[in-house]
Amino acid sequence: MSVPLIQTKNLKKYFKTPKGNLHAVDGVNISIKEGQTLGVVGESGCGKSTLGRAILRLIEPTDGEVLFNGHNIVQYDDKKMLEMRKQMQIIFQDPFSSLNPRMTVSQIIAEPIKVCKTIKNSREIDNKVFDLMETVGLAERFVNTYPHELDGGRRQRIGIARALALDPKFIVCDEPVSALDVSIQAQILNLMMDLQESMGFTYMFITHDLSVVKHISDEIAVMYLGQCVETAPSDELFQNPVHPYTKALLAAIPTLDFRDNKKEKQIIKGEVVSPINPKPGCRFAQRCPMAQNVCTEENIELKEVVPKHFVACRLL
Amino acid sequence: MSEKLLEIKDLHVVYETDEATVYAVNGLDLVVNKGETLGLVGETGAGKTTTALSIMKLLPDRIGLIKNGRIQFEEHDITKLSEADMRLVRGNSMSMIFQDPMTSLNPVLTIGYQIYEVLELHNNKMSKAQISAKVDEILKLVGLPPERKNEYPHQFSGGMKQRVVIAIALACEPKLLLADEPTTALDVTIQAQVLELMKGLKDKFNMAMILITHDLGVVAQTCDKVAIMYAGEIIELGSVKDIFESADHHPYTVGLFGSIPDMTKKTRRLNPIEGLMPDPTNLPKGCVFHARCPKCMEICKTKKPQSVTKNDHMIRCHLFKYA
Numbered sequence: 001m002s003v004p005l006i007q008t009k010n011l012k013k014y015f016k017t018p019k020g021n022l023h024a025v026d027g028v029n030i031s032i033k034e035g036q037t038l039g040v041v042g043e044s045g046c047g048k049s050t051l052g053r054a055i056l057r058l059i060e061p062t063d064g065e066v067l068f069n070g071h072n073i074v075q076y077d078d079k080k081m082l083e084m085r086k087q088m089q090i091i092f093q094d095p096f097s098s099l100n101p102r103m104t105v106s107q108i109i110a111e112p113i114k115v116c117k118t119i120k121n122s123r124e125i126d127n128k129v130f131d132l133m134e135t136v137g138l139a140e141r142f143v144n145t146y147p148h149e150l151d152g153g154r155r156q157r158i159g160i161a162r163a164l165a166l167d168p169k170f171i172v173c174d175e176p177v178s179a180l181d182v183s184i185q186a187q188i189l190n191l192m193m194d195l196q197e198s199m200g201f202t203y204m205f206i207t208h209d210l211s212v213v214k215h216i217s218d219e220i221a222v223m224y225l226g227q228c229v230e231t232a233p234s235d236e237l238f239q240n241p242v243h244p245y246t247k248a249l250l251a252a253i254p255t256l257d258f259r260d261n262k263k264e265k266q267i268i269k270g271e272v273v274s275p276i277n278p279k280p281g282c283r284f285a286q287r288c289p290m291a292q293n294v295c296t297e298e299n300i301e302l303k304e305v306v307p308k309h310f311v312a313c314r315l316l
Numbered sequence: 317m318s319e320k321l322l323e324i325k326d327l328h329v330v331y332e333t334d335e336a337t338v339y340a341v342n343g344l345d346l347v348v349n350k351g352e353t354l355g356l357v358g359e360t361g362a363g364k365t366t367t368a369l370s371i372m373k374l375l376p377d378r379i380g381l382i383k384n385g386r387i388q389f390e391e392h393d394i395t396k397l398s399e400a401d402m403r404l405v406r407g408n409s410m411s412m413i414f415q416d417p418m419t420s421l422n423p424v425l426t427i428g429y430q431i432y433e434v435l436e437l438h439n440n441k442m443s444k445a446q447i448s449a450k451v452d453e454i455l456k457l458v459g460l461p462p463e464r465k466n467e468y469p470h471q472f473s474g475g476m477k478q479r480v481v482i483a484i485a486l487a488c489e490p491k492l493l494l495a496d497e498p499t500t501a502l503d504v505t506i507q508a509q510v511l512e513l514m515k516g517l518k519d520k521f522n523m524a525m526i527l528i529t530h531d532l533g534v535v536a537q538t539c540d541k542v543a544i545m546y547a548g549e550i551i552e553l554g555s556v557k558d559i560f561e562s563a564d565h566h567p568y569t570v571g572l573f574g575s576i577p578d579m580t581k582k583t584r585r586l587n588p589i590e591g592l593m594p595d596p597t598n599l600p601k602g603c604v605f606h607a608r609c610p611k612c613m614e615i616c617k618t619k620k621p622q623s624v625t626k627n628d629h630m631i632r633c634h635l636f637k638y639a
Contacts, residue, residue, distance in 0.1 A: 043503040044474075151592060152360075181359040182530060186575035186588030193585070208503060215577035215586070252508040254533030256560065256576070267508045271473055 003070045004031035005202050006055065006170055011064035013047075013054045020277040024050040026226035027064070029302070032219075034169070037196070037203040039217030039234070041210060041249070045272055047226040048206045049093075052172040055204070056088055057081060068170070086116050089163040093175035095155035099147040105158055106143045109133070112165045132161040137191060153184035160191070170202045177212060189216060210253055214238055222246050225275050225283040228302065232309035242311045245284045282314060290315055318349040320388075321492055321524050322371070327385035329366050329375065329548075336597040340366040342548040342604075344385070348492065353518065353525045355535035355556075357572070358545035361593050364528045365415075367545075368494045370394075371526075372412050373402045389492070408438045410492040411485040416501055417477040421469040427480045428465025431455070434487040450487075458483045458513060475506035479513070486517060493518070493525045499534065511538055532576060536560060544569050547594055547604040554629035564626075566633050567609045603634065611635060 013025040025047045032038045040048050054061045057073065065072045073084055089112075092098035099108055109129045119125050130140060136157040147155055156176060163171055173192070177185040193216060195201060207213050213220055213234075220237045222230040222245065230243040241247045248268040270287045281296035282288070288295070295314045302310040329341035341363045348354050356364050369375050371387055373394055387394040392405065414420040422430060428451055435447045442450070452462035458479040469477055478498060485493060498514065499507040515538055518525055527539060535542055535556070542559040544552040544566065552559065552566040559569065571589035591608040594600050600607060606616040615634050624636045 043505060153592070182532075182575040183359060183571060183589045184592075186577075186586040187590075189577070190585055190588065210504070211577040248505060252504040254508075254511070254531065254537045256533055256536050256573075256578075267512055268505055269509075271475055271506065 002033070004067075005034040005069060006204070007031040007067040008051075008055060009065040009067065011051070011054060011066060012062045013050050013059060014062045017276060022276045023226045023278055024275065025054055025061075026278075028223075028226075028228050030221055030228065030231065032170075032202055032204060034202055035196070035200050036218040037205055037216055039213035039220040040204060040206045040223060041208060041213050041220060042223035043208060043272055045225075045275070046223045047275075048208075048223055049174050050226075051223070052090065052174050052204060052206050056085070056090055056172055058090070082116065086118065086166045087168050088170045088172070089166065089168040090172040090174060091156075091159050091163045091176045094179050095147075095152050095159055096179070098159060099155060101147055104144050104146055105133075105138070105150075108147070108158055109161045109165055112162060116166055118166060128165070129161075132164055135164065135195070136161045151184075152180050153187060156180060156188055157191070160188075160195075164195070168201070170204070172204045172206070174206045175208070176205075178207065178209065185212075192216070210249060222249065225272060225278065227283060227312065229284065229313070230309075230311045231302070232306075236306065236309050240306070240309070242305055242309070242316070243284075243313050244288045244290055248287075282312070318352065320347055321350045321352075321390065322346070322348040323386075323388040324367075324371070325386045325388070327367070327370060327387065328383040329363070329370050329380060330383055331376075331380050333379065338596045339599055340380075340548055340596060341370065342599070344545075344548070344550055346543060346550065346553075348524050348526060350491070350524055351518075351522045352541060353527060353539045355539035355542045356526055356528045356545060357530060357532065357535055357542060359530060359593055361596065362545040363548040363596075364545055365496055366548075368412060368496055368526065368528060371492075371494060372406055372410065373397065373399075374406075374412075404438075407434055407490075408488045409490050410494065411488070411490045412494040413478075413481050413485045413496065413498045415497040417474060417481050418501065420481055421477060423469050426466050426468055427472070427483075428455075430480070431465075431483050431487055434484055438488050454483045454487055457517065458486070459509075475502055475510065478502060478506075478510055482510070482514065482517070486521070489521050489523075491523060493523055494528070495525060496528045497530070498527070500529070500531070507534075514538070532572065544572070547596065547599060549604060549632065550630075551605065551632045552630065558627075558629040562629060564629075564631065564636060566605075566631050567611050567635070568605050571608075571610075603632075 008028055008030050011025055011028045015022040015024055028051055030038060042048050053059045055066050061074055066074050076084060106129050109132055110125050113119050113125055119128055138154060138157050177188050205216055217234045220232060220234050221228050224245050230246045241250055268287050273286055280299055282300050285291040285295040300312045300314055302312045305311050305316060324344055324346040327341055327344040331338040331340055344367060358364050370382055382395050431451045431454060432447055435450055451465060455462045455465060460476060460479055499510050502510060529535060539556055541555055543550045546568050552569050574587035577586060589608050594604060602618050603616040603621050606612045613634060621632050621634045623630050623632045
């Protein structure tokens, strides 16, 4: 077996709040092989984005390791980390607030190149910017426009071009399409898959939209309250979900088959409980239709139920 | 046949801004019968919300103007009602749920008072105690504990805030509910809860509903009729069966369906619609969709297509010619 490109070992991120520690990411172990896509799904507040940012060290993890090609990057100092960042980039969720409104398209795309000094000749930087704009499908005439002049789809293309500027290996995509209309969303998803095919990127794709995640991912990790409750290859997860939370998530997707609407659906009651000082045991137990006493007694580890399919549930 | 509740005829709405005139709604015809749910689908900027605001007469003052057309709601023509008369209708027999529950509640008033306010305005015969009892009843109906009525919006989660907004809209048991993307800001599991709640309440009060959304899945789960909007026009209208199963579709509808990743099939590429929505200040001649249409013909560029109807399934496209 080759070393996965990205691996986290017991990664934790706690935020201090007046009421106690908020366990945003609590002991997550994931690994992504080179050239593959890991989809991370879960409801808002389950720690998806925090996980993505902790892997890139945009926020410092509280505990645990992040291995990039086998090296623990959590210990790296700032200088080494800057070097590292050339290989790992992020595409942000909201194309409206993640671009500096006072910079032109070319300035935004050239910024990472200037910060990391990968290209020093300014003419070459310009050429690179034009190359990148062509790669992501932005017409050359937009080079001197400002973000507010463009629509959401084009703005997200700028965000993608910026992430590609340093020729990274690994890109965290934090809900890159959730702010876009369906038809534009499909254009961006196609673009991202084409780029992966031609340049061999490794993606961590964070989203709450299960149909998108199924479409783009090789493997899927389902998160609930800072913990990973189920990981499996994409097809396996959709055909054979095991964890009650995964089942509930899949059942909640409105399907395109209108005959379903007369059927009574299994809908999970309640909402996500507070992640501040969580109780031991399964964090889904309070909403779980099958919860028993054993569920809340002790912490539950991921177990392999089928090869490559891991589930954290007591009732197996 | 069921009774007509709302009938819109040839509605034209424009926004007059300093720079240009935005043609938001261009000749829209729509009928909603009593107790029926109509799904209004389209991309951002298609004019869905403008249509709803016109029905509620909530278009921005002096900027949003109804240029032409009639909105017949029960015995009133809404376009001709004075603001004072409209206030008696709005919130009482028709009400609206806004898109973003986080910003559509008043942060300095308790949620109980915000529901109380609606009832107080529209029921001058009820005593204070009666209204309070009614507030408790409505809160229970939308699945919130009445003990929390003295709390403020920030103390509730997104799903619960949306329940409060629904409670306000339903307080006077309206005959028509306009729901503008009621679940877009919510997670899937909470979305399922809220949709289930709205379906239940709609049946209970025998209310008609216009559900504005861009999620075709939500439409399939809740609606009886579907209208697909593009650049201020309805380009296809029919029952859910027509839209989801019939073989004939407007090319835009086909594109919309192609853009959704299909959960049952594994395809590597999606088939999105190329290009962008036309600029509403400068709409193209002919069919509004022709610049993006894969089946565009010469006639589409010059002549506006007429609507073609077969068994209540309307398509506005030159490709179709029924007798």
